């Protein structure tokens with residue numbers, strides 16, 4: 764689909780162009796939900812949501828699985844502006860009881876360098892889950908610096924900064940129902 768400049772959005776000093784439409788995202792999330800339903804049928808998974816970026820994806824994905832399960836939130840950070848800072852910090856840890864002997868669906872917004880998952884997955888394993896299924900809405904394989912075993916990917920994208928559908932730029936853009944890509948022409 765062609766877009767004109769009026770479809771661009773501005774967040775702080777940066778401009779972004781439309782990249783993934785709402786309907787495309789919803790269709791893919793429905794497929795991911797069905798795939799998870801098949802893999803975990805008869806189980807009651809713990810949906811472990813990486814805050815803040817994955818909250819919108821997680822809400823849609825959980826509904827699409829139509830599986831009963833509990834929800835748990837985790838918060839880490841590594842990003843400063845549009846660049847990964849390299850050091851991963853944990854601000855909110857998972858509730859141990861919701862992980863031990865549970866089938867965990869780990870819901871991430873985006874795997875970029877892979878450093879967040881590289882740091883977090885061993886911490887999660889220490890809590891003794893029965894299984895971990897890592898689902899990420901977006902994956903930037905060209906930006907990945909360390910290997911990460913991802914079970915399900917929504918969209919594989921180039922290594923450009925994106926916002927919308929839960930993802931922010933410096934606090935803004937999370938409410939957008941579609942995904943936008945940084946327009947470096949500005």
Ligand code: 5GP
Nearest residue numbers: 816847874875876877878879924925930931
């Ligand atoms: P990684 O540790 O894999 O480099 O990055 C993981 C986290 O960085 C993601 O959960 C997300 O919060 C943030 N991130 C990575 N790429 C982007 C991007 O293009 N846009 C936004 N808004 N956040 C990103």
